[in-house]
Amino acid sequence: EVQLLESGGGLVQPGGSLRLSCAASGFTFSSYAMSWVRQAPGKGLEWVSAISGSGGSTYYADSVKGRFTISRDNSKNTLYLQMNSLRAEDTAVYYCAMLSVVVIAIPGHPFDYWGQGTLVTVSS
Amino acid sequence: EIVMTQSPATLSVSPGERATLSCRASQSVSSNLAWYQQKPGQAPRLLIYGASTRATGIPARFSGSGSGTEFTLTISSLQSEDFAVYYCQQYNNWPLWTFGQGTKVEIK
Numbered sequence: 700e701v702q703l704l705e706s707g708g709g710l711v712q713p714g715g716s717l718r719l720s721c722a723a724s725g726f727t728f729s730s731y732a733m734s735w736v737r738q739a740p741g742k743g744l745e746w747v748s749a750i751s752g753s754g755g756s757t758y759y760a761d762s763v764k765g766r767f768t769i770s771r772d773n774s775k776n777t778l779y780l781q782m783n784s785l786r787a788e789d790t791a792v793y794y795c796a797m798l799s800v801v802v803i804a805i806p807g808h809p810f811d812y813w814g815q816g817t818l819v820t821v822s823s
Numbered sequence: 824e825i826v827m828t829q830s831p832a833t834l835s836v837s838p839g840e841r842a843t844l845s846c847r848a849s850q851s852v853s854s855n856l857a858w859y860q861q862k863p864g865q866a867p868r869l870l871i872y873g874a875s876t877r878a879t880g881i882p883a884r885f886s887g888s889g890s891g892t893e894f895t896l897t898i899s900s901l902q903s904e905d906f907a908v909y910y911c912q913q914y915n916n917w918p919l920w921t922f923g924q925g926t927k928v929e930i931k
Contacts, residue, residue, distance in 0.1 A: 734920070744859075744867065744910055746920035760918060794866055807914035809857035811878070813866035 701725040701812045703795050708817030715785050715821070721778040721795030721814055729753070729773040732798040734810060735780050737791035737819075747793070748780065752801035763789075785821045792816040825849050825916050829909075829923035835931040842898040844926045846911035851891045855915035858887055858896045861925075862907045870909075871896065898928075906930055 707719040721733070734749040748769040749758045757769050768781040778795050796810035826849040836842045846856070854874040859867040869878040871887035874894060884899040898905055911923040 736920075743924045744912075744922040746918065746922070749919070758919070803919070805915070805917065805919065806853065806855045807919040809869055809872045809912060809914055810859075810867075810920070811869055813868070815866050 701797060703797065703812060703814030705793065705795050705814045705817040708793065708819045710820045710822065711785055712823050713786060713821055716781070716783045717785065717819060719780040719782065719793055719795075719817060719819070721780075723776045723778065723795075723797070726797070728771075728776040730801050732800055732803050732808075733771060733778045734796045734798060735769065735778075736794045736796055736810065736813075737789075738794070738816075739788075739791045742791075745791075749798075749803055750778070751803055756803060758803060782819070785819075787821050790819060790821045792818050824918060825852060825913050825921050827911055827913055827921055827923035829911055829926045831926060832924070833927045833929060835929050836901050837931045838903060839900050840931075842901055842905075842928055844896040844898075844909055844928070846889075846894040846896070846923050848892045848894075848913055850916070852913040852915035854890045855913060856887075856889070856894050857912045857914065858885075859910045859912065860905075860907045861910065867910065901928070 702724045704722045735747040766784045770779045794816045795814045797812040798808045799811045800808045828847045856874045858871040861867040875887045908925045
């Protein structure tokens with residue numbers, strides 16, 4: 700059974716940093732691309748970042764490019780999102796999601812499995 | 824960027840009735856369209872991909888259709904557990920994943 704468990708969320712001041720983690724189990728982690736998707740309170744879904752199975756290719760939404768960094772440690776079956784220069788508009792529940800492909804290409808692939816999310820609140 | 828527009832924003836349906844949700848893309852996404860269900864306090868769940876293929880474990884009462892710019896999700900006979908928010912998502916063009924704003928299916 701695929702399981703994705705996010706952690707690392709919390710309250711942070713504007714301009715601060717936070718690192719989210721997503722522990723994966725139930726599948727061969729290195730064989731699948733992964734992604735982060737966020738949802739602001741009461742709002743819809745917004746794709747944030749994605750990474751190939753090897754970690755060699757990364758992708759970012761314009762809204763976070765230059766501030767967020769996605770990475771993965773395939774030896775630990777863990778996905779990360781380093782978030783710097785946080786803004787109030789980054790406040791959201793952050794979900795990690797698995798794609799059933801190893802390489803991200805165009806056309807792409809939907810998000811097959813999702814974690815339960817971790818809440819990030821950016822406020823002074 | 825491809826803009827996905829869902830209608831209606833809210834759909835009031837009685838249990839056992841049919842629900843039809845629409846999703847329109849601002850340009851063609853071929854059949855690279857997915858539907859997700861999200862219940863309060865839960866993560867989204869993949870229902871349909873490739874515009875019409877049900878994901879693993881999804882009941883047959885859920886069906887998807889369409890291609891290009893116009894898509895439909897139909898729930899043939901609403902069950903109590905189907906009341907939720909539904910999102911469409913394109914994965915055809917960069918940025919690779921854009922979502923509609925969601926349709927809330929509520930009990931009439």
